[in-house]
Amino acid sequence: MKRVYVNEEWCLGCHLCEYNCAFANSGKQDMTDALKGKPIYPRIHIEEGEKICYAVSCRHCTDPICIKSCIAGAISKEDGVVHINQNKCVGCLTCVLVCPYGALAPNENGIMQKCELCLSNTCGEPACVKGCPNKAIVFEERGD
Amino acid sequence: MAQYVIIGNGVAAIGCIEGIRKEDTQNKIVVISEETHPVYCRPLISYYLEGKTDLEKMAYRNPNFYEEMNCEVLYGRKAVKIDNTTKQITLDDETIIPYNKLCIATGSSPFVPPFAGLETVEHKYSFMTLDNMLELESAISTDSKVLIVGAGLIGLKCAEGLKDRVLSITVCDLAERVLSSILDPDCAAMMQRHLEANGIQFMLGDSAVSFDKNTALMKSGKTVNFDILVLAVGVRANTSLLSEISGKVNRGILINNKMEASIPDIYAAGDCTEGDDISYNGKRVLAILPNAYMQGNCAGINMAGGTAVFDRAIPMNSIGFFGLHTMTAGSYYTADEGGELYEEKTENTLKRLFTRDGYLTGFILIGNSVTSRAGIYTSLIREHIPLNSINFETLKKSACTTAFSQEKRKHIFGGVV
Numbered sequence: 158m159k160r161v162y163v164n165e166e167w168c169l170g171c172h173l174c175e176y177n178c179a180f181a182n183s184g185k186q187d188m189t190d191a192l193k194g195k196p197i198y199p200r201i202h203i204e205e206g207e208k209i210c211y212a213v214s215c216r217h218c219t220d221p222i223c224i225k226s227c228i229a230g231a232i233s234k235e236d237g238v239v240h241i242n243q244n245k246c247v248g249c250l251t252c253v254l255v256c257p258y259g260a261l262a263p264n265e266n267g268i269m270q271k272c273e274l275c276l277s278n279t280c281g282e283p284a285c286v287k288g289c290p291n292k293a294i295v296f297e298e299r300g301d
Numbered sequence: 302m303a304q305y306v307i308i309g310n311g312v313a314a315i316g317c318i319e320g321i322r323k324e325d326t327q328n329k330i331v332v333i334s335e336e337t338h339p340v341y342c343r344p345l346i347s348y349y350l351e352g353k354t355d356l357e358k359m360a361y362r363n364p365n366f367y368e369e370m371n372c373e374v375l376y377g378r379k380a381v382k383i384d385n386t387t388k389q390i391t392l393d394d395e396t397i398i399p400y401n402k403l404c405i406a407t408g409s410s411p412f413v414p415p416f417a418g419l420e421t422v423e424h425k426y427s428f429m430t431l432d433n434m435l436e437l438e439s440a441i442s443t444d445s446k447v448l449i450v451g452a453g454l455i456g457l458k459c460a461e462g463l464k465d466r467v468l469s470i471t472v473c474d475l476a477e478r479v480l481s482s483i484l485d486p487d488c489a490a491m492m493q494r495h496l497e498a499n500g501i502q503f504m505l506g507d508s509a510v511s512f513d514k515n516t517a518l519m520k521s522g523k524t525v526n527f528d529i530l531v532l533a534v535g536v537r538a539n540t541s542l543l544s545e546i547s548g549k550v551n552r553g554i555l556i557n558n559k560m561e562a563s564i565p566d567i568y569a570a571g572d573c574t575e576g577d578d579i580s581y582n583g584k585r586v587l588a589i590l591p592n593a594y595m596q597g598n599c600a601g602i603n604m605a606g607g608t609a610v611f612d613r614a615i616p617m618n619s620i621g622f623f624g625l626h627t628m629t630a631g632s633y634y635t636a637d638e639g640g641e642l643y644e645e646k647t648e649n650t651l652k653r654l655f656t657r658d659g660y661l662t663g664f665i666l667i668g669n670s671v672t673s674r675a676g677i678y679t680s681l682i683r684e685h686i687p688l689n690s691i692n693f694e695t696l697k698k699s700a701c702t703t704a705f706s707q708e709k710r711k712h713i714f715g716g717v718v
Contacts, residue, residue: 206703
């Protein structure tokens with residue numbers, strides 16, 4: 158299946174992916190209206206080390222530990238995509254405790270959210286990839 | 302035709318069913334369920350009291366789950382005996398159920414010490430099951446004074462769930478601190494202050510000795526008046542089915558890393574078991590939901606002829622009270638035991654990382670800024686990653702993947718994991 162992959166040597170650390178993600182998942186038509194003057198809660202985060210930066214989002218693992226650990230039965234995998242049912246999530250953060258990649262964070266209401274590849278929002282394909290100016294994030298098939 | 306039998310219908314049982322069905326979609330699975338409900342998210346009972354979930358959302362699987370998995374569930378039935386020579390199980394209504402492979406996933410039961418006068422208390426409850434919680438809910442009113450015996454995870458989640466629905470809550474515990482199974486004294490003090498600031502009263506280092514109707518007589522000589530009593534002293538693994546046939550049992554049913562018990566064709570999973578805790582180099586009862594699922598799943602795969610090993614069990618908990626989260630994992634070795642401690646502390650946050658012999662063995666994190674991305678720390682313990690293979694100095698300050706080698710990062714973010 159197609160996943161989001163990172164080319165860390167090409168990442169500029171511009172954080173555009175975070176803004177594009179927050180906008181794509183805002184349900185709003187206008188980016189300024191969606192983001193201006195508000196704290197944003199993107200599902201992708203730029204990680205910055207001393208000499209390196211890159212974007213981190215859900216890996217849609219082959220055998221996801223978040224699903225096995227969720228105390229609310231709110232996480233499932235459908236067609237390869239790890240999905241959170243926010244209606245069931247109680248915000249206990251057990252998924253944060255177990256994700257080895259630090260790929261999940263709560264939304265502004267303390268309910269969990271994560272990258273679902275923009276498949277269920279209006280973008281239809283990962284907005285982070287679409288807006289990346291340097292192809293540091295790509296959406297492609299790599300040997301399953 | 303072969304038949305799988307699972308005694309229990311909690312999360313370990315569901316892991317087992319899903320494990321079996323990875324290998325075998327044909328042969329029948331019989332589930333013996335003492336509770337009369339389809340599987341539900343047991344840790345959510347306190348969230349129900351708080352109004353953060355409801356009975357429908359608490360379902361752990363969709364309504365067609367058992368049918369889709371070709372399972373027959375015997376609700377309201379209790380297994381009373383296993384005969385491992387004829388490979389049959391006797392139920393409380395004397396039905397005999399044959400098995401080829403059996404999984405014991407019987408969970409644990411509340412431990413109630415023999416308090417004098419407990420029989421005189423009209424409104425007394427445990428807080429383990431959905432039915433316990435619904436009974437408690439039907440007994441409370443906004444005038445209720447609640448006494449909870451036990452300041453562990455169960456007692457305190459119950460306190461949080463009841464807080465806005467009753468007049469007052471007092472929690473007592475013989476231990477000197479709250480959450481003594483997962484927090485050390487400093488961390489426990491921080492959580493206690495937060496709980497007190499949210500209206501929970503404590504009597505620690507003190508506990509009920511006897512009861513007389515609506516009054517508890519405490520060890521200290523004090524008395525506490527209450528309308529509702531919740532007993533959350535502790536739990537005990539349900540091991541008797543196996544111990545009665547001379548299977549090996551300690552505090553839980555002893556299992557190896559394939560989830561096999563000591564008797565052929567019998568497996569065990571979840572809160573009733575005692576298996577390897579890799580942060581501790583020994584066996585422990587690890588009564589937490591993630592391990593229940595993973596153990597059940599491993600058992601199921603092996604029962605159905607596949608090959609699975611679960612050798613990454615550690616204690617780990619993520620638990621919040623009134624908006625303050627704490628995450629804990631592994632074992633906390635003291636300096637006397639050869640352990641080292643890294644600590645960061647502010648007024649409202651606390652981070653303690655415990656290391657020994659070049660490995661992270663445990664952590665305690667309190668506060669929403671320090672619990673962020675804690676799974677990176679958890680993975681160091683579960684995967685037994687030598688700290689000299691990563692930049693631990695960077696990682697101490699914040700849970701991040703830049704501390705890993707470029708090769709590992711390439712694998713994680715450029716490959717399929």
